[in-house]
Amino acid sequence: MRKIIAILFLSIIIGLKAGAQININPGVDTTDLTIKSAIKFYTDYMGEFKGKKLPDFKKYWSEEDCKSYKIPDLSIYGVGGDYPIYAMAPIKTITYVKPLPNDMVMLKSIGGWIDTLKILNVMYLSNHLIKKDKNQQLHFVKPTTFYKKDWQHKDLRNIHYTFPKKHIFNKKIADSLIAQVEKLEKDWELKPIQIEYVFAPTYDEIQQIRGFDFTLGLGNREKPSGLSNQTDNIVYGAGNGENYFHEIVHIYLNPIHPKSPLNEGLAVFYGGSMGQNLSWHIKRVKAYLKNHPEINLNKPQEFYFMDNYTNPLSTIQGLLCNLVYKKDGIKGLKRLMTYTNVNEVYEKEFGLDLKNLNKGLRALIDSQ
Template sequence: MKPLLSFISILLAANSYAQIYLNPGVDTSLTEVKQALRFYNKYVADFNGKAIPDMAKYWPQSELKLRKVPDQMIYAINDYPLYSMGCRLTILYIRPTANYVHIKTQFSVPDSQKNVMTMAITNYYVAFDKIHEPYFKNPMTEALAKWRTKTVRNIIYHYPPYHIFNAKRADTLVRNIAGLEKEWGLKPININYYLANNKDELYQVQGFDYTVMMGNKAAPSGKSDDKDNQVFCGGLGENYFHEVVHLYLNHLYPKSPLQEGLAVFYAGSMGHSVKWHLKRVTQYLNKHPEADLTDVDNFWYTDPFTNPSSAIQGMICSMVFKKEGVPGLKRLMQYNSYKDIFKKEFNIDKEQINAFLRKSIADESVK
């Protein structure tokens, strides 16, 4: 299971959409501030459940030409809209400037002791057209104006001025992509690829001061967005094949529990191969005989460098591929549950899963 997903599922049950509060000291007396605040309130309320509002009502055509979903702060944590998570929204300050009204918002939830847990802090810019109708300016567009771009095959790279473009790594990525297209009979996808030294820098470019996914021990990480065919890669430069695999294959099997595993099988995770991660999982399991792997998704964290659930998923894909190649993978990805995967692919019942996975992990980590 991805980090925080269990916690987020609890949040989702709390409210349909958030309400907005003002931090003490926020001045709303100016006319343009009042208008910007009404506009922002309307936008937030338009997120009804999982629905994404009509972006054309809030964003200019120049932004809609770049992305179907120009608001890059919606998916701060996972694929569920930030505004539909039941968070409390507190506007920390509103600052009018010559070009727009800057709204900084804290998204938070209380824990069991009523302490505030901050999920994200966002920055929205509300500008006004010639007839004084409000619209959002995209902080990402503003930030990227200072970045550089380079196109290699079907990849448009975007990178900060300090970065020296590595053509060899880019060539390796496009060779991997060409191989994936050939194996799966797919056509090239035009991809916008954003890279930086770490994920925190990428979140800041998107418009965040903070998200709960920032900080901690620095390790290569990435995020894919199949709505607009873009990837965000921190720490592995021009060759983060893992996230590109998601763009190509996720939509083929939207209900498969092994989407992450397929990407790990083809491209590893956090800069390391499946085998590397399985060795770490083996070491952990040897020290923790009490760990139960029956529910794969609930075994998702050991340390900042390995997600054991992802490693196990990648291992399952690898085991099937060794026997039957891509045809086997295509069959494997059609299952919608782990129950079917273990029973139909390995003839394993639920009560046998823990022992089966422990042995498989130990065996595959040394092959």
């Protein structure tokens, strides 16, 4: 995911220089008044995305959705992070607009950027649903609402599960998540948080109900993955069924120390990553570093990708959390999360020399 975010920030820089642009693909019937009004509505909405600034949702979403969600558009943070995906794509092309029954319109678009070779790089294929209400006003419809007939719902303690109709709910796995949540609340002295937990077998399905036919990072071999929306307390999990604890940890603990550089590491410590526990990832990073002596951990933030199954940077951060926990328990973790600079963690918690961090971190990883 960090590799994807790095690519996206490159596109932001390109977008700021090039300026936003919305095109209409040949074949879209702009003489049809229904299609024409949907295109204008979509174009006005996209025009309000400027940097991190979000639109006035009341102008574009139903009153019900605006009451239920602080950010009713579930697609805005399409690949995670806190930068709207629509602000990252300077080039947008409307490819498909189709009137549907019940005064609904489906509008599809491509978002991306042009690189230095003048090649279009596709960031997403979006799928927007637009409906005309009884007052003849247009508003967007959440894909989750549109596909509601094909999804089930189940409540368990503070978790509201939403999942495909074909899935047989596994209460045993769900109970294991609840047990982890209860322990987390107890250890960190927190009250229960009402969480909407949306899961499916594949990440493609998760992105579909968020409003995308494609986002950067889809494809490749399937593996468990997830996202969390800490504004509206929504967890999206793919491939790990009823228990994607990693993203639950983000919902509970990220808001406590928003400036901590170790939030991702803490989630990996508790809930693993991509369907595997921290120990599994540490072993892979350890082996990888032995086979790649050229990697310089004096700048560990640059070691964010080794393959599609382990994020080495978040694994190292998880290792730091684990070592502190073994030494000082929850008290140590709470202390660790008060740091706002990871270099202070290396120095004060582990006594590492920042000038020779490569040697110190490698030794720390080798000791595991």
